[in-house]
Amino acid sequence: MSATKTKERKIVISPVTRVEGHGKVTIRLDEKGKVDQARFHIVEFRGFERFAQGRFYWEMPVIIQRLCGICPVSHHLAAAKATDLIVGVDQLSPTAEKMRRLMHLGQTFQSHALHFFHLASPDLLLGFDADPKIRNVIGVALKHPDLVKMAILMRKYGQEVIKATAGKKVHGTAAIPGGINKNLSVPERDELKKDIGQMLEWSVAGLNLLKKFYHDDIKRMSGFAAFDSNHLSIVAPDGRFDLYDGNLRAKDAAGKLIFDQVKNADYYKVIQEEVRSWSYMKFPFIKSLGPEKGWYRVGPLARVNNCDYMDAPLAEKERQEFMKLGEGRLVNATMAYHWARLIELLYSAEKIQELLNDKDLQGTELVREARHRGHPRRDQQEPVGSGARRAQEGHRPDAGVVGGGAQLIEEVLPRRHQAHVRLRRLRLQPPLHRGPGRPLRLV
Amino acid sequence: MGKVKVATTAMTSCFGCHMSILDIDERLLDLIELVEFDKSPIDDIKEFTGPVDVGIIEGGVSNDENLEVIRSFRKHCKILISIGECAIEGGIPAMRNAVPLKECLEEAYLKGPTVYNPKGRIPDDPDIPMLMNKVYPVHEVVKVDYFMPGCPPPADQIWAVLTALLTGKPIELPYEFIKKD
Ligand code: SF4
Numbered sequence: 001m002s003a004t005k006t007k008e009r010k011i012v013i014s015p016v017t018r019v020e021g022h023g024k025v026t027i028r029l030d031e032k033g034k035v036d037q038a039r040f041h042i043v044e045f046r047g048f049e050r051f052a053q054g055r056f057y058w059e060m061p062v063i064i065q066r067l068c069g070i071c072p073v074s075h076h077l078a079a080a081k082a083t084d085l086i087v088g089v090d091q092l093s094p095t096a097e098k099m100r101r102l103m104h105l106g107q108t109f110q111s112h113a114l115h116f117f118h119l120a121s122p123d124l125l126l127g128f129d130a131d132p133k134i135r136n137v138i139g140v141a142l143k144h145p146d147l148v149k150m151a152i153l154m155r156k157y158g159q160e161v162i163k164a165t166a167g168k169k170v171h172g173t174a175a176i177p178g179g180i181n182k183n184l185s186v187p188e189r190d191e192l193k194k195d196i197g198q199m200l201e202w203s204v205a206g207l208n209l210l211k212k213f214y215h216d217d218i219k220r221m222s223g224f225a226a227f228d229s230n231h232l233s234i235v236a237p238d239g240r241f242d243l244y245d246g247n248l249r250a251k252d253a254a255g256k257l258i259f260d261q262v263k264n265a266d267y268y269k270v271i272q273e274e275v276r277s278w279s280y281m282k283f284p285f286i287k288s289l290g291p292e293k294g295w296y297r298v299g300p301l302a303r304v305n306n307c308d309y310m311d312a313p314l315a316e317k318e319r320q321e322f323m324k325l326g327e328g329r330l331v332n333a334t335m336a337y338h339w340a341r342l343i344e345l346l347y348s349a350e351k352i353q354e355l356l357n358d359k360d361l362q363g364t365e366l367v368r369e370a371r372h373r374g375h376p377r378r379d380q381q382e383p384v385g386s387g388a389r390r391a392q393e394g395h396r397p398d399a400g401v402v403g404g405g406a407q408l409i410e411e412v413l414p415r416r417h418q419a420h421v422r423l424r425r426l427r428l429q430p431p432l433h434r435g436p437g438r439p440l441r442l443v
Numbered sequence: 444m445g446k447v448k449v450a451t452t453a454m455t456s457c458f459g460c461h462m463s464i465l466d467i468d469e470r471l472l473d474l475i476e477l478v479e480f481d482k483s484p485i486d487d488i489k490e491f492t493g494p495v496d497v498g499i500i501e502g503g504v505s506n507d508e509n510l511e512v513i514r515s516f517r518k519h520c521k522i523l524i525s526i527g528e529c530a531i532e533g534g535i536p537a538m539r540n541a542v543p544l545k546e547c548l549e550e551a552y553l554k555g556p557t558v559y560n561p562k563g564r565i566p567d568d569p570d571i572p573m574l575m576n577k578v579y580p581v582h583e584v585v586k587v588d589y590f591m592p593g594c595p596p597p598a599d600q601i602w603a604v605l606t607a608l609l610t611g612k613p614i615e616l617p618y619e620f621i622k623k624d
Contacts, residue, residue: 013489015484018485045505045574066534066535070458136485170459271557277566
C-alpha cells in the first residue's frame with residue numbers, strides 16, 4: 001500500500017460549478033492510472049444546527065431559509081411548518097395553506113427552470129465536450145438566444161410568483177407561525193394570470209426538448225451514471241404526488257415499498273445520517289437497511305418514481321410515459337433526473353394555474369390562533385397514576401383551556417405579535433442617510 | 444475597448460445574492476453584450492484566466508479555502524465588490540461567532556437526533572477546508588472597493604451598480620433599491 005501511495009495521483013475538480021451548492025471532487029488514481037477512489041466533498045460548514053438554538057421560534061422561517069438562496073422557499077416553509085406545531089396550529093386556514101402552496105410552486109418552477117436551462121442545458125446544447133470557456137448559459141445565449149430568453153422569462157415568472165406570495169424574490173417573509181402574513185391581491189393575481197398560459201406552453205416545450213435529447217442519445221442518457229438505488233420522498237396520504245406536505249415513503253430500486261406513510265415529524269425514526277471524515281455533509285440512510293445499503297435518492301426522480309399519481313392532467317400523462325422507462329422497476333438512470341424535473345416543472349405550472357383561479361387566495365383569514373393541545377394522554381406518555389395526581393393538582397387532561405400550558409401560549413402569542421408590529425414599524429422608517437450619488441470608478 | 448471582465452464567487456453564503464444577480468432577468472442579455480464572465484459558479488472557468496476588471500464576492504470568510512479564494516480575487520481583480528450581508532458583515536453564518544466552533548461541530552456531527560457516528564469523529568480530512576474560529580466579513584481580510592447591501596440586494600440595485608460602473612455615470616439609488624425586507 002505505502003508503495004502505491006507515493007505514486008498515487010490525484011485529480012481535483014474545485015469548485016464544482018453549475019450546481020446549486022458548494023462542492024469539490026477528488027479522484028485518486030493508482031500507479032496504473034486506474035481510479036482507486038472518487039469522492040464528492042461538500043466543503044461548506046455553517047452550524048445552523050447549533051446557532052439556531054435559543055433564538056425566538058418565530059425567527060426560524062427567516063433564519064433557516066438562509067441555508068440556500070436557490071430554494072429558500074422550501075426551507076422557509078419547512079421552518080414555518082415546524083413553528084405551526086410549536087404554536088399548536090394543526091390546520092392552517094385555507095388561505096394560508098394555499099398561499100404557502102403557491103409560494104412553493106413558484107419555487108419549484110423557478111428552480112427547475114434554472115437548473116435545466118441555466119445550469120444543465122449547456123452540456124446538452126453545446127455538448128459534454130464543448131470548450132469550458134463557452135460551456136455555460138452565456139454560451140447557450142449566444143447560440144440559442146430564443147431559448148435563453150424563454151428560460152429567463154420562465155425563471156422570472158416563478159420568481160414573480162414567489163414575490164407575490166412571499167413578499168420578496170429571494171428570502172421572503174410571508175410564512176409565519178400559524179399562517180401567512182399576506183394574501184394574493186387581485187392585481188397581483190391578474191398580473192400572474194396574464195402569463196401562465198405561456199408558461200404552460202413553454203414547460204411542455206422544454207420537456208419535449210429534453211425528451212428528444214434523451215431519445216436521440218438513449219444509450220448515453222440511460223446508461224451514464226445509471227445505478228440502482230432506493231428512493232425517498234413525501235407523498236400525500238393517498239399516495240398522490242405532493243411538494244408541500246405529506247408522509248414519508250421509501251421504495252427500493254425495483255419499486256418495492258421499504259416503508260410508507262411515516263409521519264414527516266417522525267423522520268428520525270426511519271432515517272439516520274452517517275458522519276464521514278471527508279465531507280461536511282452527512283450521509284443519510286434508511287435505518288432499517290443500515291449505512292451500507294440504506295442510502296437513497298431524493299429530489300425529482302425519487303418523487304416522480306415514488307408517487308401513485310399526479311393530480312395535474314398533463315403532468316400525469318407525462319409521468320405515466322416516464323415510468324415506462326423503468327420497464328416495471330423504478331427509473332434508476334441519473335440523467336432521467338432532468339426528465340423527472342421537467343415533469344415537475346409542468347406540474348408546477350398546472351398547479352399554479354389552478355391556484356390562480358382559486359378565490360381562497362383572496363381570503364382574509366391569514367393566521368389561526370393557537371389551540372391548547374391538552375396534556376399528553378396518560379396511556380401514551382406517563383406512568384399509570386400520574387394523571388390522577390395531576391388532576392388533584394388542578395390539571396385536567398385533554399381540557400382545552402385549563403392549566404399552565406394554555407396560559408403560557410396566551411402570554412407568548414401577543415408578545416410575538418407585538419414583535420411583528422415592532423419590526424414592521426422599523427421597516428417603515430425612511431433610510432437614515434442617502435447622500436448624493438457619486439460616480440463609481442472602474443480603475 | 445473590449446468587454447469588461449467580471450468574476451464572481453460564493454464563499455460562506457447561500458447563493459441568494461447570485462440568484463439576485465440572475466433576477467435582473469432580460470437585462471442579463473444586455474449585460475452579456477457588455478461584459479465577459481471569467482471565473483464564476485455559473486460557468487466552468489475554475490481559475491482566473493488573467494486580470495479581471497470587476498470581482499463580485501458573495502459570502503464571508505470562514506475557512507482556509509475562502510481565504511485563498513478571496514486573496515486570489517484581490518490579486519486578479521481591479522475592483523472588488525462585496526455583495527450582500529454575508530460578505531459585508533458575515534451575515535447569518537456569522538451567528539456562529541456567538542458560539543464556540545466546537546459546540547457547532549458537536550451538535551452537527553455528534554449530538555443531532557439522526558447522527559450515526561460510531562467512531563465519534565468530526566470531519567477532518569485534508570481534502571475539506573479547515574474551519575476558522577469565526578466568520579469574517581470580506582473587508583476584514585482584503586481591501587474591498589464597493590458594498591452592495593441587502594440579503595440579497597434587490598436586482599434593481601445590482602443593475603444600478605453595474606450600469607454605473609460600466610458607464611461611469613453617477614449612481615442613482617432610490618429607496619426601493621436598498622430597502623430590505
Ligand atoms: S447576503 Fe443573504 S442572500 Fe446573500 S448569500 Fe448571504 S444569506 Fe444569502
